[in-house]
Amino acid sequence: MSTSRRRSLTAVATLALAAALVAPTPATAAERPSPGHRKAPVPTERYVAMGDSFVSGPGIERQLDGCGRSDKNFVRLVAAGLRVASFKDASCGAAQTKNYWEPQVVNGYTNPAQLDALDRSTTLVTLGTMGGNDVGLVQLATQCIAVGCSTLPPEQYTAAIDALVPVYRRVIREVRARSPRAQIVAVGYGTYVPRERCAALGNATEADLAYLQGMIDRLSDMIGKVAREQRIAFVDMRAIKGWREHTACAEPADQWIRGLNPYGDGIPLHPSTTGMEQMGAQALKVISPLVARRAAERRVKAAAASVRVRAVCSGPRRSRKVTIRTTGGKGLVAVASFRVGRQWVGTDRRAPFSVKRTARWVKRQTARGPVRATVVLRAGDVRLRTTVATPRPPCLR
Known part of the structure; x- marks a missing residue:
């Protein structure tokens, strides 16, 4: 060898x-x-x-x-x-x-x-x-x-x-x-x-x-x-x-x-x-x-759990206005769309994500139901859609 x-x-x-x-x-x-x-x-x-x-x-x-x-x-x-x-x-x-x-x-x-x-x-x-x-x-x-x-x-x-x-x-x-x-x-x-x-x-x-x-x-x-x-x-x-x-x-x-x-x-x-x-x-x-x-x-799941919607009436009785706004979201909200009952009210793509309408306009055209906000949260390429609701405020009843 x-x-x-x-x-x-x-x-x-x-x-x-x-x-x-x-x-x-x-x-x-x-x-x-x-x-x-x-x-x-x-x-x-x-x-x-x-x-x-x-x-x-x-x-x-x-x-x-x-x-x-x-x-x-x-x-x-x-x-x-x-x-x-x-x-x-x-x-x-x-x-x-x-x-x-x-x-x-x-x-x-x-x-x-x-x-x-x-x-x-x-x-x-x-x-x-x-x-x-x-x-x-x-x-x-x-x-x-x-x-x-x-x-x-x-x-x-x-x-x-x-x-x-x-x-x-x-x-x-x-x-x-x-x-x-x-x-x-x-x-x-x-x-x-x-x-x-x-x-x-x-x-x-x-x-x-x-x-x-x-x-x-x-x-x-x-x-x-x-x-x-x-x-x-x-x-x-x-x-x-x-x-x-x-x-x-x-x-x-x-x-x-x-x-x-x-x-x-x-x-x-x-x-x-x-x-x-x-x-x-x-x-x-x-x-x-x-x-x-x-x-x-x-992150988006935790942020979604913190989202809330508020509906507040303001102004004189004959021209009452309702402002619908989201809160929470930990800075991840990208867009919010609002409804009262089944009626679409508006969409906002910039903070503070709110819409304002006259109470008479909303009342005249909507069916009964709660105020809802459908919110899209985003972190990078991850997106999550969630819907939150609140009772109708007095001016919409």
Whole structure:
């Protein structure tokens, strides 16, 4: 066996060991996200993150526990970027989809069933990455890099990926049952190997790399398809721009995904610290607008509850006038339309949102009924229509 061949196989052995999650140095740490990324104005979200090693961040310092959770993994960056009110990182290296429901023991460390991190107060959940360990993608990567894989029959992997469809549907149903208020976001896998071969990826040929990435893409496509079917958001990590300049074939400081040598920052074929930053930014592109919209929905809903309508009579008895005005709305009222009974009285699009009519004019043309104001409230692109009523004032009776 040649010297280069022995070196490659030794590196592959390192990859296989990392795939089983090399035990990081446990450390105690509070479940607080580290600072970074743009901030939302009000910390209201209660966030739970689930997933495997592409979420937890094994080998990236600082390691927090036996699951390989890093304080710099991308879900913590998402939590920091959103300034969440609470955060639970349930991810764990080497996790399979069964570990949504079952505890996982890794190097003597027990991670509870990931779904157990949820409760009825949870408002945001990221599912994944997850499924690669079910399919055996790490073992496939090991073979691709050691001896090649492009001639393998694909059915073993495609069938395993397709079998995960009902599992993803089930876990989404479970999240909805446990956390009915939660926004659910599925996360797909990224682009982990380049098109061209290089020494950092052992003996893998271009055909081997294409075969490996093709299976990763099929898994991500499946996750995205189920997400669309279930009407939840999907983060496609393959959409990260610039990855071709930051593969395992780049200089060590420029690698977003490590090759056989992780250089003390990550594990083989997993994200580096910088790669996690890129993943966090990509996730925030999808999640931040969802969180902002829900915050706006909460604002307009609270504002709508404060809207009132008043009808006041004024002036001499023979020429009495009635002024109908809205109050409240916390500055979010965009337009108000007024009726007495079934008769339209007027519309105002500028504060203080009121109309004035003579009492005789209104009385002569309207049926009996209360005074109503239909108000449209707006925060950003969120609009809410509400109607409030008050009894007819004396001058309209």
